[in-house]
Amino acid sequence: MMLFFQQWYGELLKLFARRRTYIGFGAFVALEIVILLLIKKFGMGPIQKAVVGSGESFEYYFSALTVASTVMGFSVFLLGALFLSLVAGDIVAKEGEDGHMRLLLARPVSRFRLLLLKYLTCTGYAFFLIQFLAWTSFLLGLVLRGWGGGYFAIVPEVSVVAFYDWGPGLQRYACSSLALGLSMTTVSSIAFFLSCFRIKPAAATIGALTYILVDFILRNSGFMDSYQHFLVTKHMSSWGRILSETIDWPLVWRGYSVVFAVNLTLFTLGYAVFESRDLKS
Amino acid sequence: MQPPPGGGKRDFGDLFDAPLLKTGNTIRTCHNPCLMALLEVRHLTKRWPTGRLALDDVSFEVQQGEILGLLGHNGAGKSTIMGITLGMVRPDTGEVRIGGRSVQKDRGGALQQIGAIYEAAVFYDYLSGWQNLRVLCSLSGWWDETEVKRVVQMVNLNRAIHQKTATYSHGMRQRLALAQALLPQPKILLLDEPTDGLDPEGIREFRELILHLRQHQGMTIMLNSHLLGEIEQMCDRCVIIKDGKKVFAGPVPSQEKTRRIFQLETSDIGLAREVLGRAGATMDKHGIVEVPLNMEPHDLVTALVQGKVQVSAWQPHRRTLEELYMGLSSKS
Structure with missing residues (x-):
């Protein structure tokens, strides 16, 4: 087990020694600041309408948590999938293309173990990145609105609208960001699966993004209403249920069971593809 | 320096x-x-x-x-x-x-x-x-x-x-x-x-x-x-x-210890090949002679002289890998 962690440390070292990894974090913070400035300038019109429409005080619920939730939502939507696909799409395909894989597999390590290390690295990274986004958004929210106030949570995908005070709101925000982190591992899993083929890293990234986008469009297009359970983004949105005042745990468990099953299937298929490949330039 | x-x-x-x-x-x-x-x-x-x-x-x-x-x-x-x-x-x-x-x-x-x-x-x-x-x-x-x-x-x-x-x-x-x-x-x-x-x-x-x-x-x-x-x-x-x-x-070839190869220089290539053949040795068209393990090189020289072959030179030849490689390439 110790050996496994040492090997995983090696993978993490490779990931976090790259300048691009930090540029990504920097890009997210920059995007969050831009969204925050837009909120500061233009306010939160639709949120304000929803809060006031529910008979609550917008001034109370226009808090760091509400701002953070909005900033995080936009950031994940605009950049999250792209960046996670980029990292996971690179993790096998780029190493294969560059010749690193031949260097690694000249060692007495099985392809399964090597892929497992890489898979855990890119999904772990996805989880970590979302937590980074959640808490930098929260910090920026604090800068704008300060400590305290309420938390207005709205997730239209799962029809959740909820009002919390600061303490419970903060707990829900923390739990939902953990759940969102788990959901986003599926984006990494799709890119990882494609990365196991003998393709260019960019092709794996574009393939994963295309899949998620098409899935998302189908889910929101209406004519797939009867087949929503076939769409992975439907199950990924289970994180939003954590924000509901009364959490529907069976639905949450069902959603995450599907997410984990999809992840496991993608890893297994990716491994099967990789195992069958001859590694030679 | x-x-x-x-x-x-x-x-x-x-x-x-x-x-x-x-x-x-x-x-x-x-x-x-x-x-x-x-x-x-x-x-x-x-x-x-x-x-x-x-x-x-x-x-x-x-x-x-x-x-x-x-x-x-x-x-x-x-x-x-x-x-x-x-x-x-x-x-x-x-x-x-x-x-x-x-x-x-x-x-x-x-x-x-x-x-x-x-x-x-x-x-x-x-x-x-x-x-x-x-x-x-x-x-x-x-x-x-x-x-x-x-x-x-x-x-x-x-x-x-x-x-x-x-x-x-x-x-x-x-x-x-x-x-x-x-x-x-x-x-x-x-x-x-x-x-x-x-x-x-x-x-x-x-x-x-x-x-x-x-x-x-x-x-x-x-x-x-x-x-x-x-x-x-x-x-x-x-x-x-x-x-x-x-x-x-x-x-x-350069590491060979067991093979004994000599370079024969003569104007009577045909006759030399015939004499060497009778003695159990082989010679290629460049005059490279491989001495069988059961013979001594001087026995072959004696046979050549007795067979009336004009021997201009007889010296050990070290075959190179290039010769071997090119020979194999030309054969196939």
Whole structure:
């Protein structure tokens, strides 16, 4: 087990020694600041309408948590999938293309173990990145609105609208960001699966993004209403249920069971593809 | 500036102090049937999905302590053999056994005994040489800082080891590649065109290092190259691969001890061939005579003179690998 962690440390070292990894974090913070400035300038019109429409005080619920939730939502939507696909799409395909894989597999390590290390690295990274986004958004929210106030949570995908005070709101925000982190591992899993083929890293990234986008469009297009359970983004949105005042745990468990099953299937298929490949330039 | 003693050659002797590896004796004799075959290549056949036959029933062995050269033109199948040996390429039939363990059935166990440079060694440019070694060694489940430092010093990278490999020259990368192959203490080294792209100085240094490894540590080495000179200078035996087939396996001509070859100069080629034929010897069109093991060279000269052949010159001839290689190429 110790050996496994040492090997995983090696993978993490490779990931976090790259300048691009930090540029990504920097890009997210920059995007969050831009969204925050837009909120500061233009306010939160639709949120304000929803809060006031529910008979609550917008001034109370226009808090760091509400701002953070909005900033995080936009950031994940605009950049999250792209960046996670980029990292996971690179993790096998780029190493294969560059010749690193031949260097690694000249060692007495099985392809399964090597892929497992890489898979855990890119999904772990996805989880970590979302937590980074959640808490930098929260910090920026604090800068704008300060400590305290309420938390207005709205997730239209799962029809959740909820009002919390600061303490419970903060707990829900923390739990939902953990759940969102788990959901986003599926984006990494799709890119990882494609990365196991003998393709260019960019092709794996574009393939994963295309899949998620098409899935998302189908889910929101209406004519797939009867087949929503076939769409992975439907199950990924289970994180939003954590924000509901009364959490529907069976639905949450069902959603995450599907997410984990999809992840496991993608890893297994990716491994099967990789195992069958001859590694030679 | 004065050249260092030994004409600029590095002395690696003091660096071979690894107690687990040092044999205490210099090992020179290699093609000894009493030694066990450390690496066995058995009936390898591989056809690429495109339909091209990469290997056609190739078999050979590498014995403990020997340097075996795998020679062939580009695309002959040398790297495919290396790939199969490392379990990166799957053969259609046949197997490779390392120390008695089949790579195809027990890859992890078999590869515990191997260090390799397979195709161009590409390191993580954004990591230092040391970090690269750490990542690679972790995959072998091993890390011993003292031993790593010793090997780094042996390959003469101790000053640059903490720099990012992006700053390394090609020669430094090759030395780092050799360092990673030597960690952790393999019994057999697989080197796939290790001097490709090196300057003459780098090639010489690399060659000396390899020869020292064999001499002081008894390292078994399989070297893959299309450079005849490299094989000739470093290897005890060679296997020549042509279009996926083994066309020759035997001692490198310059290392041959048992064959006695002489160059005959005469104006009576036809008569000489006839006389030599009667005596049981053979001669090619260039006057190269192979003396049978049951005869002495002077017996042949006597036979020639008695057969009234005008002998202008009779001198020992050392066949080169190039002659052998070109001969095999022209035959096929």
